[in-house]
Amino acid sequence: MMIYDIAIIGAGASGLMCASMLNNSKQKVVLLESSSSCANKIMISGGAKCNITNRYMDISKFLCDEHFVQKSLYKFDHKDMLNFLKENQIYPMLNEKIVKGSYFCKNSKQVVDMFLRLTTNIKKELNFKVLDITYKDNIFDIVSKNHTIKAVKVVVASGGKSFETLGSSDIAYDIAKKFGHKIITTAPALVGWTVQKEQFWFKSLSGLSLDVKIKINNKTIYGSMLFTHKGCSGPAVLNASLYWTKGFVTIDFAPNQNSHLPRRFRQIAKKEGIDLKNYTFAPAGNFGYTKAEITKGGVDTNQIDEETFQSKLQKNLFFIGELLDVSGQLGGYNLQWAINNGFICGKFLKN
Ligand SMILES: Cc1cc2nc3c(=O)[nH]c(=O)nc-3n(C[C@H](O)[C@H](O)[C@H](O)COP(=O)(O)OP(=O)(O)OC[C@H]3O[C@@H](n4cnc5c(N)ncnc54)[C@H](O)[C@@H]3O)c2cc1C
Incomplete structure (x- = not known):
């Protein structure tokens, strides 16, 4: 042979x-x-x-x-x-x-x-x-x-x-x-997050993209975040997913002085009582290996x-x-x- x-x-x-x-x-x-x-x-x-x-x-x-x-x-x-x-x-x-x-x-x-x-x-x-x-x-x-x-x-x-x-x-x-x-x-990484019921309002903004700042552990990530049917995605979230295993993340929805927040977003954020500069939540999980660009670990x-x-x-x-x-x-x-x-x-x- x-x-x-x-x-x-x-x-x-x-x-x-x-x-x-x-x-x-x-x-x-x-x-x-x-x-x-x-x-x-x-x-x-x-x-x-x-x-x-x-x-x-x-x-x-x-x-x-x-x-x-x-x-x-x-x-x-x-x-x-x-x-x-x-x-x-x-x-x-x-x-x-x-x-x-x-x-x-x-x-x-x-x-x-x-x-x-x-x-x-x-x-x-x-x-x-x-x-x-x-x-x-x-x-x-x-x-x-x-x-x-x-x-x-x-x-x-x-x-x-x-x-x-x-x-x-x-x-x-x-x-x-x-x-x-x-x-x-x-674990799946460079992947979107699913959310808990407190963040179900994300769904009503599905398709909307915003420039945000995400703080996770000791990392600060800038980029766009996309609201989706099941949670959130977009480059900032994908990068943040690299550093997230479980627990809280903090989002600044208006990171720049000239940040423009669409009316649709402002209305829902007001209704939900969202702190635009300091919104903290714990993702439920992520979209899994079928959607993840890479495997971390x-x-x-x-x-x-x-x-x-x-x-x-x-x-x-x-x-x-x-x-x-x-x-x-x-x-x-x-x-x-x-x-x-x-x-x-x-x-x-x-x-
Ligand atoms: C949708 C998507 C978009 C991406 N876009 C980018 C990008 O633009 N820029 C970037 O830097 N990275 C990107 N990535 C990540 C990047 O593609 C990977 O990190 C990179 O391809 C990894 O290369 P690799 O050779 O280690 O593995 P892979 O490219 O995954 O190659 C592994 C190969 O091994 C084969 N294989 C697996 N198991 C077996 C087995 N049991 N027997 C024989 N063969 C096997 C697979 O079929 C595959 O061909 C993206 C990933 C995805 C999923």
Whole structure:
């Protein structure tokens, strides 16, 4: 039976970047993907225009172990990303309508096509849903329903749990646990909030968007908030969801001197007796993994080598991308992180 030098699990942003680094390597590399196509999340990212990076890339935009991320980020930062894209004839434009510093592509398909071009020499096994991995005599057996693939090294790049319809699964966490890794509690993030009955008035404002300031723990988040049928959403809420587990948040509905509050809002706020500058409430929960852009929590980075993304517990096993306990705010931070990891890990494996 053929033994691959490297098997990469997951053909998303991190896995494809890693594979592209190995495209011209002499090693036998296989990319295993549960879906029938690669890069499904990239395809829909940024409203199909792929918000791929951000000019204000720094540690404050991530929920993470700062030491770990700080060391990795600069090895492939937003400028490297823009250069890399330029070399591949992709010229993202700054679009700061939603999040300051955001770079969007003309369309996401450009990015997907680029990765497919950059990985033409890599064997791709689509519809290969990894169910388990075992390790014996220095070889990993990667098991799917109908096949087993053998490899000397395995890169787990299978992402988080959100948007299961796009191929997401729990497999990264199962593999990590199997090899003794600690998993920091996972939860949907960059996601809207559901509300308790005291906030049912949100529903009557469904569709209305306001610029607000949200205070949560020691974070202050500015941006727009969208009232929805089931609660609230919009960039400010999505970012706030990164820092919320349970308990109270405080909203300033008029954060600027020239804040304009629509009449409809003022009427309802008056009727409900809302303190416009200091409205405190506890969300009931969130809209869940089907709506969340990312999964926060994940594989504990204390057990990952930041130079290579290799497990400190199991030789030749690597973890990259969103599955790690590193979560970025809205604005291109998560794709930057995933692609950064693919670059660093792929570069190490190439040499
Ligand atoms: C709607 C939406 C919009 C987004 N927009 C943006 C944006 O504009 N900018 C930004 O920075 N971030 C955005 N994100 C987040 C970003 O897409 C992810 O953080 C990023 O794609 C993570 O990359 P990854 O390689 O770690 O995982 P993924 O891209 O999720 O890739 C993991 C791959 O592994 C495969 N896989 C999973 N389980 C298995 C298994 N058992 N066997 C084999 N294969 C498996 C999956 O099918 C998938 O192809 C968005 C997310 C969503 C859901």
